[in-house]
Amino acid sequence: MTEAELKRFPQHVFGQSFTTLKCEGAVYLPWLEKRLTGDGALMLTRRIEDLWELHPSFDIVVNCSGLGSRKLAGDLTIFPVRGQVLKVHAPWVKHFIRDGSGLMYIYPGASSVTLGGTRQKGDWNLSPDAEVSRDILSRCCALEPSLHGACNIREKVGLRPCRPGVRLQKELLVRDGQRLLVVHHYGHGSGGISVHWGSALEAARLVKECVHTLRTTVPKSQL
Structure with a gap:
C-alpha cells in the first residue's frame, strides 16, 4: 500500500493492496445445483446414519458429509x-x-x-x-x-x-460379501470455496476409476 493509503490505518505500519475475485456461496451454490439438474441429475434429500443404507441403490458413493464423516466414515480426526x-x-x-x-x-x-x-x-x-x-x-x-x-x-x-489434511481418496467397504465403493471428499476447512473446482475434478477422476473397477470386476450379466 502507498503512504497515502496507509493513512487510513494509522495503527499499521505496512499493508498490501490487490484485486481479486469474490464468490458468494449463497448465490453460487444454487447456480451449481441448477446447472446440475439442468444436465439431467436427480436431486434427493434423505437423512442417513450409515453409508450402507445407500446400498444396493447406489454402487458408488461420494462422501462429502463434512463433519458428518465422524459418524458416517468413523473419522475422528475431523x-x-x-x-x-x-x-x-x-x-x-x-x-x-x-x-x-x-x-x-x-x-x-x-x-x-x-x-x-x-x-x-x-x-x-x-x-x-x-x-x-x-x-x-x-x-x-x-x-x-x-x-x-x-x-x-x-x-x-x-x-x-477441518482435519489434519483434506481427505480425497477411494475406499472399498465390504460387508457380508457385499461391496460398496466410496470416494471420500471432505475436510476442506475454511478453504473449500477456494479449492472446490480442482478438488471436485480430482474426486470425479476417482469416481471414474471406481466405474472402471466395477466394469472390470462385475460379470456382464449383472451390469
Missing part, C-alpha cells in the same frame, strides 16, 4: 472450527479489508457486508454469542469507522469441517 460473523447493510463500503491473521475482516458483497470473525477450534455451538458480536463490530469499526452507521445487523454462525 473437527469443527466455529466461525461467527455479522452481516450488515453498508452499501458505501466497496473494498475489502483484512487485518493480520485474518480474524478481522470486512468483505462487501452483493447485498450485504460481512464482518468477522472467529476461529474457535472444537466448538460445536451454533448459537450466536452476543459478546462476540459486539467485539467483532467494535474491531471492524476501528478499521472502517463508517461502519458505525451500518444497519440491519444480523448474526451468522457456521462450523468449518
